[in-house]
Amino acid sequence: MSGVIDLRSDTVTRPTPAMRRAMAAAEVGDDQYGEDPSVTALEEQVAGLFGREAAVFTPTGIMATQMLLRSLVAPGSEVVCEAGAHVVAYEAGAAAINAQVQFRTVEGTRGLLESDAVRAALRPVGFPNTEVGAISAEETTNRGGGAVHGLARLTALRAVADERGLPLHGDGARLWNALAATGEDPAAVGGTFTAFSVCLSKGLGAPVGSLAVGDGDVIAEARRWRRRFGGAMRQAGVLAAAGSHALEHHRARLLDDHANARVIATRLAEAHPGLLDPAEVTTNIVYVPTGQRPAAEVIDELGGQGVRVGAMGPHLLRLVTHLDVTADQCRSAADLLAAALGSASRSG
Numbered sequence: 001m002s003g004v005i006d007l008r009s010d011t012v013t014r015p016t017p018a019m020r021r022a023m024a025a026a027e028v029g030d031d032q033y034g035e036d037p038s039v040t041a042l043e044e045q046v047a048g049l050f051g052r053e054a055a056v057f058t059p060t061g062i063m064a065t066q067m068l069l070r071s072l073v074a075p076g077s078e079v080v081c082e083a084g085a086h087v088v089a090y091e092a093g094a095a096a097i098n099a100q101v102q103f104r105t106v107e108g109t110r111g112l113l114e115s116d117a118v119r120a121a122l123r124p125v126g127f128p129n130t131e132v133g134a135i136s137a138e139e140t141t142n143r144g145g146g147a148v149h150g151l152a153r154l155t156a157l158r159a160v161a162d163e164r165g166l167p168l169h170g171d172g173a174r175l176w177n178a179l180a181a182t183g184e185d186p187a188a189v190g191g192t193f194t195a196f197s198v199c200l201s202k203g204l205g206a207p208v209g210s211l212a213v214g215d216g217d218v219i220a221e222a223r224r225w226r227r228r229f230g231g232a233m234r235q236a237g238v239l240a241a242a243g244s245h246a247l248e249h250h251r252a253r254l255l256d257d258h259a260n261a262r263v264i265a266t267r268l269a270e271a272h273p274g275l276l277d278p279a280e281v282t283t284n285i286v287y288v289p290t291g292q293r294p295a296a297e298v299i300d301e302l303g304g305q306g307v308r309v310g311a312m313g314p315h316l317l318r319l320v321t322h323l324d325v326t327a328d329q330c331r332s333a334a335d336l337l338a339a340a341l342g343s344a345s346r347s348g
């Protein structure tokens with residue numbers, strides 16, 4: 001671990017020595033021939049954990065999402081999702097090109113989709129209306145500060161989807177964080193989605209990898225799309241082994257990340273009452289407004305003190321906790337940020 005406290009994202013983690021050992025020891029084969037035992041084991045492990053028929057290993061979360069949308073939704077149809085969803089805001093327009101869908105966005109609170117708002121956004125069937133192809137929910141919400149839909153909301157969304165015979169797609173990049181926070185049964189939560197992705201390279205700390213999960217026929221089709229997108233790999237077992245290791249050793253500790261995020265939020269709120277509500281920090285993401293001071297200036301100041309945070313707007317920072325930052329480092333980072341914001345209010 002370097003001296004820098006890097007809170008820009010939970011994707012910045014480096015494989016632990018034990019994870020590297022697991023990677024080095026992995027049995028491998030050509031996965032496109034179905035001969036990589038480590039990939040197959042990971043796919044079966046994840047499908048089984050969610051009580052679903054199948055899973056397919058992918059290099060990235062974006063690819064898993066694109067493969068699923070391409071498999072579930074007819075080209076030219078509309079996917080209803082939250083306005084700040086990663087799939088619409090941060091994938092470089094991939095869905096227009098790869099999945100060939102358009103979006104209808106719904107404003108939610110902290111990125112959470114409300115079933116009534118979604119129902120109201122579904123265009124009626126029939127000429128000349130654009131066909132609705134799917135509903136997509138992100139768990140947890142990245143842009144929404146790591147908020148959790150949870151089983152009850154997802155069940156309500158699934159009911160709306162069922163009313164119209166639509167698939168419910170899940171972007172589960174941080175679904176592990178949601179499950180850790182709520183303690184809900186993975187099979188129950190995973191069962192609400194027609195198909196969904198999960199990432200290994202975020203809070204779980206693997207260097208690479210996501211999976212698309214669902215019924216056998218959907219995942220078989222997604223697998224064909226992985227090949228078409230150029231994402232089918234060969235001796236990928238070295239990567240899958242990192243994922244299996246992460247699932248075994250890094251899931252329970254996600255609660256430490258959540259506690260650290262809450263500590264950051266609490267210290268900032270103590271130093272600057274009203275700046276943010278620590279009670280809203282339920283997983284590993286903290287959004288911090290910078291008031292009058294440009295976020296870029298605060299980032300530069302903290303950077304000079306060995307703390308890295310991200311900008312999510314001209315006056316908005318994002319801090320994400322993960323397994324490469326300790327509780328002490330989070331406390332130090334929060335204190336330095338509180339001081340930087342203090343000078344912001346003095347100068348502003």
Ligand SMILES: Cc1ncc(COP(=O)(O)O)c(C=O)c1O
Binds near residue numbers: 011059060174201
């Ligand atoms: C909510 C969400 N979905 C999808 C992704 C994409 O994951 P990847 O970078 O593995 O493609 C991210 C990345 O941070 C994310 O936060």
